[in-house]
Structure formats: structure tokens, C-alpha cells
Amino acid sequence: MKKTKSPRTQIYDFFINSLENSTLKPGDRIKEEDVATKTGFSRTPVREALTLLANEGLIESSIDGLRISVLDENSVTQLYEMREILEGTAAAFAAVHANEIEIHALEEIINKEKELTNPADIVQNNRVFHSMLFRCAHNKFLIKTINELTNTLLLLGKSTLSDEIRQKEAHDEHLKIIEALKNHDKESAQKFAKEHIKNAYKMRIKMFLQGKSI
Numbered sequence: 042m043k044k045t046k047s048p049r050t051q052i053y054d055f056f057i058n059s060l061e062n063s064t065l066k067p068g069d070r071i072k073e074e075d076v077a078t079k080t081g082f083s084r085t086p087v088r089e090a091l092t093l094l095a096n097e098g099l100i101e102s103s104i105d106g107l108r109i110s111v112l113d114e115n116s117v118t119q120l121y122e123m124r125e126i127l128e129g130t131a132a133a134f135a136a137v138h139a140n141e142i143e144i145h146a147l148e149e150i151i152n153k154e155k156e157l158t159n160p161a162d163i164v165q166n167n168r169v170f171h172s173m174l175f176r177c178a179h180n181k182f183l184i185k186t187i188n189e190l191t192n193t194l195l196l197l198g199k200s201t202l203s204d205e206i207r208q209k210e211a212h213d214e215h216l217k218i219i220e221a222l223k224n225h226d227k228e229s230a231q232k233f234a235k236e237h238i239k240n241a242y243k244m245r246i247k248m249f250l251q252g253k254s255i
Contacts (some may be wrong), residue, residue, distance in 0.1 A: 048086035053093055055080050060195035067196050071100055080231055089228040112196050121242040125235045127187050132218055132234035135177035136227040143177045144222050151215050164200045165210060201244040
């Protein structure tokens with residue numbers, strides 16, 4: 042029997058989903074009573090969820106009260122530095138621990154990537170790929186840390202994959218990572234995963250300079 046999520050977890054998921062679909066955006070004010078009304082829960086689990094979100098840096102205090110966190114350029118740089126370290130490590134672990142079925146699943150995700158044209162679908166498929174890659178690492182503590190970092194990425198707004206050139210680059214980079222996993226080449230898997238994040242960071246900064254995103 043599937044375990045029912047606690048009210049706190051359901052409210053937390055509500056925020057994550059709202060960030061994913063841009064219903065909530067960086068800088069938006071958060072009021073306990075509004076969250077309680079929208080989710081149908083009492084103020085107590087709402088406070089618990091808000092505390093959890095604050096601990097993860099997803100919401101912050103401001104003069105007007107709580108709001109969705111806004112990342113400055115320095116924070117974005119730090120975020121991508123950690124992504125490079127953690128996702129590179131995940132790919133290296135995956136090269137050692139992933140089995141044929143898991144690697145085949147990654148290949149299917151990438152094959153689907155070529156067929157997609159809607160930017161939202163491409164972004165979602167990319168999330169699925171990275172989530173599966175992390176699972177292939179078979180390290181629950183690493184996955185937990187990466188998942189928190191992944192949630193923080195939602196504060197950046199538009200994905201770097203909104204750029205068509207970056208879509209093609211990312212697809213080719215994914216293929217390199219998968220090939221390294223198939224060869225159980227730990228060093229290459231780590232190298233290609235880190236390069237993948239570096240290139241995503243370059244596009245993020247380009248978008249920031251063009252005024253499209255932070």
C-alpha cells in the first residue's frame with residue numbers, strides 16, 4: 042500500500058510544483074493564510090513546510106515578509122560550481138554501479154529527446170534524464186544532496202534549454218555521458234558530466250547578460 046504523504050510534505054510539493062510551472066516566481070510574496078487556503082491545510086503544517094523551504098534556501102525573509110528567494114549572480118555561480126562537483130561525482134558512480142537495464146533506460150530517454158519540439162517537454166525530459174542518471178549512482182546520500190540542489194535551480198526561471206542551439210549541444214553531451222557509462226569509464230563519465238554543467242553555466246550567464254534570466 043502506498044504511504045500517504047504528510048500535510049507538510051504535500052505543501053512542500055505544492056511549492057516545488059508551483060516553481061516548476063512558474064505559478065510562483067522569485068520575489069513573489071508568501072502569506073501563510075494564502076497557502077493554507079490554496080492547499081486546504083491548517084496553518085501548523087504550512088509553517089512546518091515554510092520552515093523546511095527556508096532551510097533549503099527556497100524562501101527568504103524580506104521587509105514585506107516571506108518571499109520566494111531571488112538569486113544574485115554570485116549565488117548562481119556557486120550553484121553551478123556545486124552542480125559540477127556533484128553531478129560529475131554522480132556520473133562517475135554511475136559508470137561503476139549502473140546496470141544494463143538502467144543504461145538502456147537512459148538511452149530511451151535520450152532517443153525521445155530527439156523527437157520533442159515543445160520547449161516545456163524538452164525541459165521535462167531533461168529532468169527525467171538527470172534524475173535517472175542520479176539513480177544510477179546508487180548512493181542515497183548523494184541523491185538527497187543533488188535533489189535539494191535541483192530544487193534550487195527552479196529559482197533561475199527559464200531553462201537554458203529554451204535556446205535551440207543549447208538543446209543540440211546538451212543532446213550531444215548526454216550521448217557522451219551514456220557512452221562512458223556503457224564502457225564503465227569512470228573518468229570519462231565524470232569529465233563529460235562536468236563539461237555538460239560548465240556549458241549550461243555559460244549559457245546561463247549569456248541569458249543573464251541578455252536580460253532573459255538571472
